[in-house]
Amino acid sequence: MTTLDWIILIGTLLTIVGYGTYKTRGSKNVQDYIRGGNQAQWWTIGLSVMATQASAITFLSTPGQAFNDGMGFVQFYFGLPIAMIIICMVFIPLYHKLKVYTAYEFLENRFDLKTRSLTAGLFLIQRGLAAGITIYAPAIILSAVLGWSLNQLNIIIGILVIIYTVSGGTKAVSVTQKHQMAVIFTGMFIAFFLILSYLPENINFTNALEIAAANNKMNILDFSFNLENRYTFWSGIIGGTFLMLSYFGTDQSQVQRYLSGKSLKEMQLGLIFNGILKVPMQFFILLVGVMVFVFYQFNEAPIHFNxxxxxxxxxxxxxxxxxxxxxxxxxxxxxxxxxxxxxxxxxxxxxxxxxxxxxxxxxxxxxxxxxxxxxxxxxxxxxxETNDKDYVFIHFILNNLPRGLIGLLLAVILSAAMSSTASELNALASTTTIDLYKRSISPNQTELHYVKATKWFTFGWGILAICIACVAYLADNLIQLVNIIGSVFYGNVLGIFLLAFFFKRVQANAVFIGALITQAIVILGWYQDWMPYLWLNLFGCILVIVIASVLQLFNPKNYENTNS
Structure with missing residues (x-):
C-alpha cells in the first residue's frame, strides 16, 4: 500500500460518510427517519436494494468461489427475477395499502401481536448475526493480508457505519448506497479489464474463456436432481425463489429500502430494476474470479492464499x-x-x-x-483459516494492481461492507422500535421520542454487531455462511406471510405454534445436514403451512369465532 492508495481509500470512505451525514441530518419524525420521508425514486430504491444484498462478502468470496468451482454459483440467483415479480404483485401493494413501517406490522393486522412479535424476533436473531458477519468478513481478510489488527478493523468499519446511520436513518442509507455502488461498479470493471491486459499477448478474451472451459470453470448450468450438488438449476429456481421471496419480501433490511419509495409504482420499478440487473452483476463478479483463475495459469499463484x-x-x-x-x-x-x-x-x-x-x-x-x-x-x-477461497481476490489486488487502484479496490470492499451493514442496522433498529418497543413496551410517546429511541437502538445494534464480529470465526466460505443463516430462518418466515396472504381459514394460534415447531425442525435438519441449505427455504415454508393448517383443523372453533 502506497501513500496514494491510502489517500484514495481514506478519502473515498470519509467522503461517503460525510456526504451521507450532511445530506440527511435533522429528521424529526418517524416517517422521515424510518421511511426516508417517502422520497426515494425507483433507481435509488433499486441500487439501495442491490447494495444491501451485495456486501463485502460478495466481492471477496464470490471471485474466490469462481476461482475454485467455476461459474455454477450463478444458479443460486436464478430464482431472483421470479421472486421480484411475485413481490411486486402481492407483497408491495399490501404493504403500501396498509402504510406499514415494517413488514411485521401486517402480521398483527392479519393474526395477532404474538405472531408479529415472534416473526420480528426471528428476523432480529438472523439479521443480528448476519450484521456481525458483514463487518467481520472484510476485517478478517484485510487483517491477515495487510497485517492490521482484526479487532481494530471491526471497530473502524462498525463506527463509520454507525455515524451516518444513526444520524440520518433510512435516507442516509439510501443516499450513501448510491455512491457506494458507483465506487463498487467502477472498481470491479477496472479490475476485470486489467486482468485481461495482464494475460500474455497471444491470449485474448476468447482464448481465456477456452482455457477456463478446459478446466471446467465455465459449467454454468447443472440440470441434475442430485441433492448432493449444492448449486443446480433446480435448487436455484425453486430453493432460490423461496429464499429471495423471503429475503426481499419479508426481511426488513430489504423491505425498508422500498417502503421509502415515493409511490407504489416507484417501489415496484425499483425491485424490477434490481431483478433485471442482479443476475448479470453476479455473473460478472464470478467471471472476474474465473479471469483471476486464468491469470494464475500463466502467473504462479501461492500454494495457499492465506x-x-x-x-x-x-x-x-x-x-x-x-x-x-x-x-x-x-x-x-x-x-x-x-x-x-x-x-x-x-x-x-x-x-x-x-x-x-x-x-x-x-x-x-x-x-x-x-x-x-x-x-x-x-x-x-x-x-x-485453511480454506483460502476468500483470500484469492484480495491477494490478486494487493500483488498485481498498480498504485492507486489498490486503494480503490479496498474502498470497494469496505464500501460494500458499510452499505450492507448500514441497511441491517437501520432495519434492526426500526423493527426493534416499531414492532417491540412502541407496540409492547412504551406506547403513546411523541414522534421525537421514537426517533431518538430508533437512534439509540441503531447504536446498540451497531455495538452488538461489532462484538459479534470480534468473536466470530470463519466458516468454509463467507458468502455461504450468510446464506446458510438466512436459509435456516427465511423459509419459516416466508411461510407465515404466505399463510397470511392466501390461507384465510388459518388463524393466529395455529400459525404461532406451527412456526415454533417448524423453526425447531429446520434447525435440527440443518444441524444434521438433511439437505443442501438452499432447500431449507422450501422445506421450512411448506412445513409451517402444513403444520399450521393441520393444527387449525383440530381447532375449527378458532376460525368460527374470529369470523362470527
Missing part, C-alpha cells in the same frame, strides 16, 4: 513438509504453462485432457497443503 496460515506453518515442525509441497506446486505450474501455450496455439482434446490432469494434481497438492496447515495450527495451538 498469508497468516503460511506464517504459522513456517514456525512449526511441518515447515519442511510444506516446503516440499510448494516445490511440487512450482513444478506442476511450469508443466501446465507449457501445455497451455501449446493449447492456445492449437487446441486439441489431448492437450485439454493434460491440462485437466495437471489442474487435478495441483488441486490435490493444495488439499495436502491444507492438511499440513491444520497440523501446524494444532501444534501451535492457534486457529487459522
Amino acid at each position: 498469508p497468516h496460515a503460511k506464517t504459522v506453518v513456517a514456525s512449526s515442525s511441518f515447515a519442511e513438509e510444506f516446503n516440499t509441497l510448494e516445490a511440487e506446486h512450482h513444478k506442476l505450474f511450469n508443466q501446465k504453462k507449457e501445455i497451455l501455450n501449446a493449447y492456445t496455439n492449437a487446441p486439441s482434446s489431448d492437450l485439454k485432457a493434460e491440462i485437466t490432469a495437471l489442474n487435478t494434481a495441483e488441486k490435490s497438492n493444495r488439499n495436502e497443503a491444507k492438511i499440513v496447515l491444520e497440523k501446524a495450527a494444532n501444534e501451535q495451538l492457534v486457529k487459522i
